[in-house]
Amino acid sequence: xxxxxxxxxxxxxxxxxxxxxxxxxxxxxxxxxxxxxxxxxxxxxxxxxxxxxxxxxxxxxxxxxxxxxxxxxxxxxxxxxxxxxxxxxxxxxxxxxxxxx
Amino acid sequence: xxxxxxxxxxxxxxxxxxxxxxxxxxxxxxxxxxxxxxxxxxxxxxxxxxxxxxxxxxxxxxxxxxxxxxxxxxxxxxxxxxxxxxxxxxxxxxxxxxxxxxxxxxxxxxxxxxxxxxxxxxxxxxxxxxxxxxxxxxxxxxxxxxxxxxxxxxxxxxxxxxxxxxxxxxxxxxxxxxxxxxxxxxxxxxxxxxxxxxxxxxxxxxxxxxxxxxxxxxxxxxxxxxxxxxxxxxxxxxxxxxxxxxxxxxxxxxxxxxxxxxxxxxxxxxxxxxxxxxxxxxxxxxxxxxxxxxxxxxxxxxxxxxxxxxxxxxxxxxxxxxxxxxxxxxxxxxxxxxxxxxxxxxxxxxxxxxxxxxxxxxxxxx
Numbered sequence: 001x002x003x004x005x006x007x008x009x010x011x012x013x014x015x016x017x018x019x020x021x022x023x024x025x026x027x028x029x030x031x032x033x034x035x036x037x038x039x040x041x042x043x044x045x046x047x048x049x050x051x052x053x054x055x056x057x058x059x060x061x062x063x064x065x066x067x068x069x070x071x072x073x074x075x076x077x078x079x080x081x082x083x084x085x086x087x088x089x090x091x092x093x094x095x096x097x098x099x100x101x
Numbered sequence: 102x103x104x105x106x107x108x109x110x111x112x113x114x115x116x117x118x119x120x121x122x123x124x125x126x127x128x129x130x131x132x133x134x135x136x137x138x139x140x141x142x143x144x145x146x147x148x149x150x151x152x153x154x155x156x157x158x159x160x161x162x163x164x165x166x167x168x169x170x171x172x173x174x175x176x177x178x179x180x181x182x183x184x185x186x187x188x189x190x191x192x193x194x195x196x197x198x199x200x201x202x203x204x205x206x207x208x209x210x211x212x213x214x215x216x217x218x219x220x221x222x223x224x225x226x227x228x229x230x231x232x233x234x235x236x237x238x239x240x241x242x243x244x245x246x247x248x249x250x251x252x253x254x255x256x257x258x259x260x261x262x263x264x265x266x267x268x269x270x271x272x273x274x275x276x277x278x279x280x281x282x283x284x285x286x287x288x289x290x291x292x293x294x295x296x297x298x299x300x301x302x303x304x305x306x307x308x309x310x311x312x313x314x315x316x317x318x319x320x321x322x323x324x325x326x327x328x329x330x331x332x333x334x335x336x337x338x339x340x341x342x343x344x345x346x347x348x349x350x351x352x353x354x355x356x357x358x359x360x361x362x363x364x365x366x367x368x369x370x371x372x373x374x375x376x377x378x379x380x381x382x383x384x385x386x387x388x389x390x391x392x393x394x395x396x397x398x399x400x401x402x403x404x405x406x407x408x409x410x411x412x413x414x415x416x417x418x419x420x421x422x423x424x425x426x427x428x429x430x431x432x433x434x435x436x437x438x439x440x441x442x443x444x445x446x447x448x449x450x451x452x453x454x455x456x457x458x459x460x461x462x463x464x465x466x467x
Binding site: 084 | 116124125129131140150
């Protein structure tokens with residue numbers, strides 16, 4: 001018999017995520033992030049990096065996994081600080097609003 | 102798990118912060134993944150490298166940053182000084198003036214016929230050639246008024262040539278006003294109501310009339326035989342509508358003709374229509390005095406039931422026609438007067454009927 005062990009933190013996180021999705025805040029945050037990344041040129045930078053990777057690998061042999069493995073770390077690193085700060089701020093605000101729940 | 106068991110307030114800030122960071126990381130990961138999928142699809146569909154161009158074409162479309170040129174490298178104002186040849190008159194016209202010129206040249210614009218007609222009228226009068234520019238209206242007007250003045254003021258003995266009413270600002274479409282600024286001997290002959298619509302094909306100076314100052318005696322005579330000719334108060338122009346134009350009455354037309362052509366002038370067409378708005382003061386006064394003994398003003402036009410169409414009935418009939426007038430003028434007492442003069446002008450060749458058999462009618466009505 002497998003007992004799923006979820007400590008309180010995990011439960012907490014799950015509850016918060018659920019709240020995020022229910023209120024639609026997660027979607028809003030995602031859209032905001034996407035817009036900001038395009039604005040700051042993150043997408044273009046990453047695209048240039050992609051082109052290099054693909055040229056390296058050869059156009060025919062590109063797979064999703066390859067791309068994900070190559071691009072995601074770079075993408076995470078390329079996010080400008082201002083965007084990161086703003087997003088974190090919004091998340092904290094959301095958490096504070098729903099603290100009593 | 103129940104929501105009541107958990108409360109965020111119990112957490113300390115570090116944990117909250119950790120949670121926030123996790124959420125953020127999740128969001129970024131989502132974006133990256135989304136981007137990867139887009140790229141992968143573009144690669145597999147073959148449009149990933151589509152926006153890359155070779156360096157040579159890139160150089161062709163580089164942004165131009167020189168003074169005097171726009172970013173495409175074109176010169177501003179290049180076409181203003183170019184000249185085109187008009188296919189109609191074969192003249193060389195500046196490019197920016199070409200469209201208006203073509204409009205006038207082909208006679209297809211809104212004002213082209215107006216101006217052309219005016220030019221013809223003016224050149225007939227003065228035997229001068231007009232200048233070609235359309236925006237010399239003002240100058241032309243002043244010329245003509247000057248010229249007419251020099252001819253001995255044949256047209257308007259009592260009008261001040263420098264009157265401010267001669268200015269261009271008076272040209273507007275609607276309304277009638279008293280003509281002169283000096284002695285007003287003919288105020289009543291001009292209609293005082295109604296509006297002329299610009300349906301007349303001969304449009305002079307953006308109004309529907311002709312400026313009689315500029316016409317010679319022969320012109321005037323010929324005009325008066327074909328057109329209404331009544332002078333509008335507001336614009337001081339002669340009405341160019343037909344002799345039966347409803348805006349003006351025969352009295353007015355006759356008066357204008359008498360004024361211009363002498364006391365012997367008659368209206369070229371004798372009308373027997375009942376549509377008459379005019380009333381001569383003298384006539385009306387005579388009639389009013391005749392009617393003085395009739396105190397009742399109950400004789401309103403509403404008694405259409407009792408009216409007979411025979412002309413001898415006078416008041417009954419008069420009320421019919423004056424009823425239409427009443428709607429325009431809304432003065433009941435004028436209906437009597439209008440009736441009287443209506444009768445008078447209805448039968449131009451007969452003398453006015455004697456005091457009609459009012460007692461009998463009153464007997465009927467009362």
